[in-house]
Amino acid sequence: MTGSVDEVARVALALPGVVQGQHFEVPDFRVGGRIFCTARRGEPLAMVKLPQEIQTAVMTGHPEAITLAAGAWGRAGATLVRTDLVRAELLADLIVSAWRHTAPKPLLAAYLADQERPR
Amino acid sequence: MTMTMLQEKAARAAAGPPILDMRALEKHFGRAQALAPVTLNIGAGEFVSLIGPSGCGKSTLLKLVARLLEPSGGGITWWDGDFAQVGQPGRRLAFGWRQATFAPDQTTMVEVRFEAVGEETRVTVEHTGWDRVPPVHVARHALPDPVFSRHLADWWRALLASLGERL
Numbered sequence A: 001m002t003g004s005v006d007e008v009a010r011v012a013l014a015l016p017g018v019v020q021g022q023h024f025e026v027p028d029f030r031v032g033g034r035i036f037c038t039a040r041r042g043e044p045l046a047m048v049k050l051p052q053e054i055q056t057a058v059m060t061g062h063p064e065a066i067t068l069a070a071g072a073w074g075r076a077g078a079t080l081v082r083t084d085l086v087r088a089e090l091l092a093d094l095i096v097s098a099w100r101h102t103a104p105k106p107l108l109a110a111y112l113a114d115q116e117r118p119r
Numbered sequence B: 001m002t003m004t005m006l007q008e009k010a011a012r013a014a015a016g017p018p019i020l021d022m023r024a025l026e027k028h029f030g031r032a033q034a035l036a037p038v039t040l041n042i043g044a045g046e047f048v049s050l051i052g053p054s055g056c057g058k059s060t061l062l063k064l065v066a067r068l069l070e071p072s073g074g075g076i077t078w079w080d081g082d083f084a085q086v087g088q089p090g091r092r093l094a095f096g097w098r099q100a101t102f103a104p105d106q107t108t109m110v111e112v113r114f115e116a117v118g119e120e121t122r123v124t125v126e127h128t129g130w131d132r133v134p135p136v137h138v139a140r141h142a143l144p145d146p147v148f149s150r151h152l153a154d155w156w157r158a159l160l161a162s163l164g165e166r167l
Helices: A005-012 A052-061 A071-075 A088-102 A105-116 B003-015 B058-065 B136-142 B145-165
Strands: A018-023 A026-031 A034-039 A045-049 A066-068 A078-082 B020-029 B032-042 B073-078 B108-117 B120-130
Touching (some): A005 A018, A005 A026, A005 A034, A005 A088, A052 A066, A052 A078, A052 B020, A052 B032, A071 A078, A078 A088, B020 B058, B032 B073
Antiparallel strands (some): A018 A026, A026 A034, A034 A045, A045 A078, A066 A078, B020 B032, B020 B073, B108 B120
């Protein structure tokens, strides 16, 4: 079974200031030293750190694919996503939303300014 | 519309563009709708309250204004321009998220129920109101402390979370 690392990394590492790390054998993605998502090797599972109201909405809309992490992790925002059961666009939106809520303000401001620059 | 309201509206129009202008602004994550389309403009000097039940999208709307989320549809302008307007002189936005706080001597009334379920005892703790005489300690020794403490801690955290998220 393929893991979620490649598809999570593709979105996460394209965002400013993101570095890939690892804790307890779990690949993680950090901005400003804070983890905003993780992935798994050999398992189609990712974690995105989301505010409570977004957790509630996405779990209600996708109960088969999105669940709260157990205990204090879940209450702190950890939301588990079965990457094989959600569309790539949704996974990308969740990762980018997690990054926006975690990134240091100056980095977020620069990113938003760049998004609005005419191309 | 009263004359006062008309005068106020005219004054706002004279004061310049709306600070926030949302047109059918909405957010969904796949099948999950976090905010149904909202059209709203807020002018200088206006005081606007968003009122609605938990989960209706109040926080989501504020986060779209702060660009912590990308809209799924509709649009928003800040001072008649893009988000780069925010932070210019006289054009600042600030968010203050409410934190759960209690007065030092405030206590709560809870109802504790013990039910036999098979070989286990189910403990249910429900908040029934604020009071200065909490009955918690009355029931505290009815079960081994670790069991009771775990259920009470779960309930307390849920209460704090719900208060903290209420805007």
